[in-house]
Amino acid sequence: MSAHGATRRRALQAAGAAAAALAVPVSARGAVDKELLRKVGRSVVAAAILGEETKAVAFEAVANGHLLTPSQTATMRLLHDHATQHASLLGMLMKQDLGADAPLAPKRTAIPGLLRLRDASAALRLALDLEERAVARHIAAVRALHDAQIIRAIAGIVASDGQHLVLLRQLLHEEPVPNAFERGGT
Numbered sequence: 001m002s003a004h005g006a007t008r009r010r011a012l013q014a015a016g017a018a019a020a021a022l023a024v025p026v027s028a029r030g031a032v033d034k035e036l037l038r039k040v041g042r043s044v045v046a047a048a049i050l051g052e053e054t055k056a057v058a059f060e061a062v063a064n065g066h067l068l069t070p071s072q073t074a075t076m077r078l079l080h081d082h083a084t085q086h087a088s089l090l091g092m093l094m095k096q097d098l099g100a101d102a103p104l105a106p107k108r109t110a111i112p113g114l115l116r117l118r119d120a121s122a123a124l125r126l127a128l129d130l131e132e133r134a135v136a137r138h139i140a141a142v143r144a145l146h147d148a149q150i151i152r153a154i155a156g157i158v159a160s161d162g163q164h165l166v167l168l169r170q171l172l173h174e175e176p177v178p179n180a181f182e183r184g185g186t
Contacts, residue, residue: 037146042100044141045090045150051134052087052157053105056080058114058130062123072120072171076127079164083134086157093150121172128168129185135161136184158182 059080063073091102108114111130117123138158145151166176 038098040144041147041150042094042098044137044144045094045098046100046103047137048134048141048154048157049087049090049094049102050106051130051137052083052090053103054111055127055130055134056083056087057105057108058111059083059127061108061114062117062127065117065123067117067120067123069120072124075167075171079127079131079167082160082164086160089153090150090157093147093153097147097150124168124172128165128172131161131164131168132185134184135165135182139184 059076062068063076063080068076087102087105094100094102113122113126117126135158138154138161142151142154142158145154162182165182169176169178
């Protein structure tokens with residue numbers, strides 16, 4: 001065999017060995033990337049669930065607090081039911097797609113301002129604030145997620161929460177649709 005053939009064979013063997021060596025870190029990196037995506041997904045979906053659960057707890061307290069008119073109370077009960085359904089759907093998807101349990105709903109005492117409500121305006125303002133925060137959490141979740149099923153669910157929830165914002169703004173005698181896009185609040 002010529003020296004040229006031996007050199008070429010060694011070069012091919014070296015290239016094959018290098019490719020095999022590189023293949024292990026790439027596949028390991030892929031597994032790490034998938035696990036990182038799952039962790040991020042769990043975190044943002046948990047935050048989205050917590051936003052919906054916080055709303056459900058607060059809206060129930062507000063509806064039962066005797067501060068609102070009967071029509072305002074009916075609206076709060078509807079918003080409570082929607083928040084409960086949203087949290088339930090996201091919790092099921094979190095378990096099914098991300099292999100984790102949903103976070104527990106907060107206690108009333110853990111929701112800032114809830115126990116200090118003294119009138120309808122303050123109660124509705126708190127409800128509006130919680131809705132805006134939930135929308136912001138959902139939008140952040142969509143940006144971070146890679147699970148199409150969860151993204152679709154959250155997009156539907158954002159649309160519903162946008163309707164809730166309109167209802168709450170109307171109850172507060174504010175411009176119901178101040179912007180073309182809802183971004184939520186901090």
